[in-house]
Amino acid sequence: MCAGLPAELTYADAVPPLSATDAELIAAAVDHVLAAEGAAAEVVSVHVADDALLHTLNRTYRGVDRPTDVLSFLLTDQGAAAAAGPLGDVVISRERVRAQAEHFGHSERREFCYLAVHGTLHLLGYDDADAAGEAVMAAKAEAVLAALGVGR
Numbered sequence: 001m002c003a004g005l006p007a008e009l010t011y012a013d014a015v016p017p018l019s020a021t022d023a024e025l026i027a028a029a030v031d032h033v034l035a036a037e038g039a040a041a042e043v044v045s046v047h048v049a050d051d052a053l054l055h056t057l058n059r060t061y062r063g064v065d066r067p068t069d070v071l072s073f074l075l076t077d078q079g080a081a082a083a084a085g086p087l088g089d090v091v092i093s094r095e096r097v098r099a100q101a102e103h104f105g106h107s108e109r110r111e112f113c114y115l116a117v118h119g120t121l122h123l124l125g126y127d128d129a130d131a132a133g134e135a136v137m138a139a140k141a142e143a144v145l146a147a148l149g150v151g152r
Helices: 020-036 051-062 094-104 108-123 131-147
Strands: 007-011 043-049 070-074 086-093
Touching (some): 007 020, 020 043, 020 108, 051 086, 051 094, 070 108, 086 108, 094 108, 108 131
Parallel strands (some): 007 043, 043 086
Antiparallel strands (some): 070 086
16 A cells, blocks of 8 residues: 555535544545455545535436536546556535435444545445445445444
8 A cells, every 4th residue: 555645635616624533434434445355556536525526426427417426537447457546536516425324324434534535445346226236335334334333
């Protein structure tokens, strides 16, 4: 893994930044996924945005005309086999984080970590288009969160 943080966090305009502690935890979650999956890639850029941007990206790149919680954009078609360096971008909606944390009865910190892990798994080639894939991704995400002590 890289010497610095494995996740580079950026924020869209008008989206308040996360605390340093939350940012470090998200970076640790991304690092854990990359290590567990044996990925040579060292950096995942995590962007915190609002529903409006996620809506636009979802419509533009997936043809789905509504906001979503997380989107992943792979920088190379090699996925986990990519050479060391940047793997891709994960874009997370701060508004979806708040709503989903409330819905599931856990902290926003946990939801941010879950979505960062989920998005990173997509970059590594995992898909949740069916129930089996969704179960695999959820189990992997829960294992990372448990390893980091991020409970419900």
